[in-house]
Amino acid sequence: MQSNLISFIQMLRSHEVRVSPAETLDATEVTAALGYTDREILRDGLAMTLAKTAEEEAIFLHCFERFFKQGLADFTAPEQADGEQADATPSDEDSETSGDNFDGSPENALEQAAEDSPALRSLMQGPLMQNLLNNERNELTLAMNQAAQQVDLQQIQMFTQKGQFTRRILDAMGEEQIRRAIIELEQAGNPTLPLLQRYRDMLREQVRDYVEREYLLHAEGKTQQFMDEILSKTRLNNIEHVYVGKVQNLIRKMAKKLASQYSRKRKQVKRGQLDMPKTLRKGIPNDGVMFNTYWRQVKKDKPQVLAVCDVSGSVAAYAKFLLLFLYSLQDVLPRVRSFAFSSHLGEVSEYFDDYPVEKAVELINWKYGGATDYGNSLLDFANLALADISSNTTVIILGDARNNHGDPRLDILQSVYQRSQRVIWLNPESRKSWGTGDSEMLRYQSACHFSAECNNLVHLERIIEQLLKSTR
Amino acid sequence: MHTQDFPQLESVERIEQGFEAHGYICSRKIATAVFLAFQLRKPVLVEGPPGVGKTELAKTIAVLLDTPLIRLQCYEGLDEAKALYEWKYGKQLLYTQVLKEKLGDLLKGADGLAESVERLHLFGDIFYSEEFLEPRPLLKAMQQEKGAILLIDEVDKSDYEFESLLLEILSEYQVSIPEIGTVKATTSPMVFLTSNNTRDISDALKRRCLHLYIPFPSVELEERIIQTRVPNVQEQMRHQLVAFVHSLRQLDLKKAPAISETIDWARSLMLLHADELGEEIVRSTLNVLLKYEDDIEATDPALRSLLAGEGTSQPGH
Numbered sequence: 001m002q003s004n005l006i007s008f009i010q011m012l013r014s015h016e017v018r019v020s021p022a023e024t025l026d027a028t029e030v031t032a033a034l035g036y037t038d039r040e041i042l043r044d045g046l047a048m049t050l051a052k053t054a055e056e057e058a059i060f061l062h063c064f065e066r067f068f069k070q071g072l073a074d075f076t077a078p079e080q081a082d083g084e085q086a087d088a089t090p091s092d093e094d095s096e097t098s099g100d101n102f103d104g105s106p107e108n109a110l111e112q113a114a115e116d117s118p119a120l121r122s123l124m125q126g127p128l129m130q131n132l133l134n135n136e137r138n139e140l141t142l143a144m145n146q147a148a149q150q151v152d153l154q155q156i157q158m159f160t161q162k163g164q165f166t167r168r169i170l171d172a173m174g175e176e177q178i179r180r181a182i183i184e185l186e187q188a189g190n191p192t193l194p195l196l197q198r199y200r201d202m203l204r205e206q207v208r209d210y211v212e213r214e215y216l217l218h219a220e221g222k223t224q225q226f227m228d229e230i231l232s233k234t235r236l237n238n239i240e241h242v243y244v245g246k247v248q249n250l251i252r253k254m255a256k257k258l259a260s261q262y263s264r265k266r267k268q269v270k271r272g273q274l275d276m277p278k279t280l281r282k283g284i285p286n287d288g289v290m291f292n293t294y295w296r297q298v299k300k301d302k303p304q305v306l307a308v309c310d311v312s313g314s315v316a317a318y319a320k321f322l323l324l325f326l327y328s329l330q331d332v333l334p335r336v337r338s339f340a341f342s343s344h345l346g347e348v349s350e351y352f353d354d355y356p357v358e359k360a361v362e363l364i365n366w367k368y369g370g371a372t373d374y375g376n377s378l379l380d381f382a383n384l385a386l387a388d389i390s391s392n393t394t395v396i397i398l399g400d401a402r403n404n405h406g407d408p409r410l411d412i413l414q415s416v417y418q419r420s421q422r423v424i425w426l427n428p429e430s431r432k433s434w435g436t437g438d439s440e441m442l443r444y445q446s447a448c449h450f451s452a453e454c455n456n457l458v459h460l461e462r463i464i465e466q467l468l469k470s471t472r
Numbered sequence: 473m474h475t476q477d478f479p480q481l482e483s484v485e486r487i488e489q490g491f492e493a494h495g496y497i498c499s500r501k502i503a504t505a506v507f508l509a510f511q512l513r514k515p516v517l518v519e520g521p522p523g524v525g526k527t528e529l530a531k532t533i534a535v536l537l538d539t540p541l542i543r544l545q546c547y548e549g550l551d552e553a554k555a556l557y558e559w560k561y562g563k564q565l566l567y568t569q570v571l572k573e574k575l576g577d578l579l580k581g582a583d584g585l586a587e588s589v590e591r592l593h594l595f596g597d598i599f600y601s602e603e604f605l606e607p608r609p610l611l612k613a614m615q616q617e618k619g620a621i622l623l624i625d626e627v628d629k630s631d632y633e634f635e636s637l638l639l640e641i642l643s644e645y646q647v648s649i650p651e652i653g654t655v656k657a658t659t660s661p662m663v664f665l666t667s668n669n670t671r672d673i674s675d676a677l678k679r680r681c682l683h684l685y686i687p688f689p690s691v692e693l694e695e696r697i698i699q700t701r702v703p704n705v706q707e708q709m710r711h712q713l714v715a716f717v718h719s720l721r722q723l724d725l726k727k728a729p730a731i732s733e734t735i736d737w738a739r740s741l742m743l744l745h746a747d748e749l750g751e752e753i754v755r756s757t758l759n760v761l762l763k764y765e766d767d768i769e770a771t772d773p774a775l776r777s778l779l780a781g782e783g784t785s786q787p788g789h
Binding site: 018020022023026029030033034040041044045047048049051052053054057259273274276288290 | 484500501504505507508511512514516517519551553559561564565568572672675678679681682683684685
């Protein structure tokens with residue numbers, strides 16, 4: 001049971017329920033305290049130690065049902081299959097072998113055939129064939145489990161490995177003996193050939209099923225993780241439409257991770273507790289009279305973030321994801337005001353108040369999309385927000401800085417740079433192409449505290465994390 | 473706390489019965505949580521919508537075990553001085569005054585500065601000692617001889633820093649006071665933390681707790697709760713009102729009515745001597761169930777169909 005519990009926990013982990021070793025220990029204590037008699041109580045008890053949020057609990061219940069049902073199926077599945085086989089053999093005797101001279105059980109038939117075939121003879125003496133012939137399902141399951149352990153089936157990662165593992169388990173169980181015997185029978189033109197082939201196919205099918213089950217248990221989650229990893233490294237404008245939903249989920253997941261890391265609440269208390277040691281110490285020069293009182297904690301100003309996004313055709317996809325990310329973090333990040341521009345600029349914060357994030361992003365793209373004019377847009381930005389920019393403000397600008405040879409109005413960005421705490425420029429183009437053609441990036445860069453290439457989710461996450469660190 | 477001290481907690485069934493005897497009807501899951509909390513000496517983090525009996529659970533256990541209930545209500549800005557301990561500053565100041573007067577006697581006849589300092593060292597200093605320590609709920613719970621039920625209510629309302637403060641207490645049942653040392657609980661208290669999910673609790677805290685989610689109860693369970701809490705409601709009426717509340721929960725409301733509201737409503741209906749759920753009486757008492765004007769307005773048009781449907785969750789059909 002212990003090892004069962006551990007592989008169950010492994011399954012939970014692959015389905016993204018985070019279970020620490022300490023919780024594993026708790027779970028074993030829980031099983032010891034509750035016993036195995038009442039399945040429901042055990043389930044609830046384990047859920048309390050292993051799943052720590054409502055979502056995790058839902059995953060837990062799903063996995064629990066599947067895993068512990070699975071444990072039973074290991075024994076019943078071969079039984080069923082063998083049952084079918086038991087039904088099948090008499091009929092196949094009728095159809096295939098009735099015309100031949102041997103009657104009775106398939107075992108007898110095969111034994112007769114074995115007399116002229118050394119490979120079949122050695123096969124017939126082996127435990128595998130005996131178990132197959134006698135419907136020893138427990139023995140077969142056991143052999144299958146042992147073989148699976150031998151080849152480390154639990155390490156299965158990707159669905160493409162299923163065939164490979166099936167083959168390895170078959171080899172470990174000694175299937176090649178059957179293969180060899182089949183070749184011999186084939187060469188000899190022996191009539192028992194289809195009979196033996198049937199046994200082989202049955203065995204293969206069962207192993208395949210077994211591998212499939214184990215894959216679902218251990219690797220389904222891993223494949224998902226692999227997909228996520230690939231997606232997060234793909235350039236955001238290359239992500240195909242079908243995956244956009246997936247990326248949004250991924251962003252939400254990343255945002256949640258960051259949020260829980262940085263979800264400290266800012267202290268807004270002006271004056272905390274009396275700092276007694278300090279008050280005493282500072283009183284020493286005054287002959288021990290505590291003349292001044294000293295207090296812990298000081299007030300911090302609340303920072304704000306201004307996100308300025310280019311939503312023209314070339315950058316729209318990136319802007320979308322940046323905004324998605326920023327607004328998924330609304331609980332953690334300080335006040336976010338967002339602006340969108342292409343030829344002119346406007347504040348779009350209220351869209352996010354009125355609509356869900358995805359919808360708001362679409363509306364903004366639709367309203368502000370067009371040809372880019374950075375100079376004009378910066379002017380609009382200055383009119384709208386320059387007065388609000390203070391030393392607590394972080395300004396994030398997302399754009400390719402391709403200004404169609406217009407006036408870049410660097411002076412405005414410089415004044416933003418001087419007034420704000422930080423100006424961050426995110427450019428989806430790779431660093432090499434900055435400054436080529438109509439790109440004004442190198443000039444704008446001079447008026448930024450920090451500029452970075454940002455075209456996939458990993459970049460995005462890294463930058464947002466920095467933002468969180470600095471705004472805290 | 474040991475099993476032999478509290479036979480009330482020796483099995484899940486026993487706990488269920490004990491709770492029922494004290495008027496707290498609970499699901500099997502809740503009883504299992506209490507059983508495990510006691511067996512493994514782990515705190516329980518209870519989550520769920522407001523009004524499903526999270527706080528009530530801790531209170532009932534305290535009554536069941538006849539142990540003191542120590543309650544700490546969390547809020548933003550709660551710090552160790554209010555939760556853990558505080559020094560009695562006034563007395564400490566007086567003490568320094570007393571010391572000053574004694575200083576002359578103490579140093580009388582001392583030869584030179586070095587000897588004076590040495591004498592000062594030898595003099596027992598109780599400035600930071602238990603005499604001047606004012607215990608707050610957490611420390612108080614550690615100091616109870618026979619164990620206690622510690623209820624840390626609405627832990628999600630406290631600051632992040634406060635959670636870290638709780639970690640030592642929850643895993644080791646001890647409190648570190650820098651000036652004195654560690655105070656270990658003589659008998660580890662049973663700890664319940666409640667949360668309304670207004671923010672995520674840190675993983676470190678969650679890891680140390682058993683996690684119990686109490687959802688809204690099933691119809692059967694809620695009927696049993698009403699039966700226990702408001703025994704003079706007729707069976708027919710009870711069935712009707714629970715079904716009505718359940719259909720309300722299916723609607724898109726700002727705040728769905730919880731068990732406590734159902735109980736209040738059943739009581740108000742009894743006070744008004746209603747023996748059947750008519751549209752009129754429901755409309756006039758709806759404010760007991762729904763706490764937002766918007767919710768009441770949204771429900772009003774669907775009221776008749778809700779009552780007629782008696783529990784079918786499709787209003788307006």
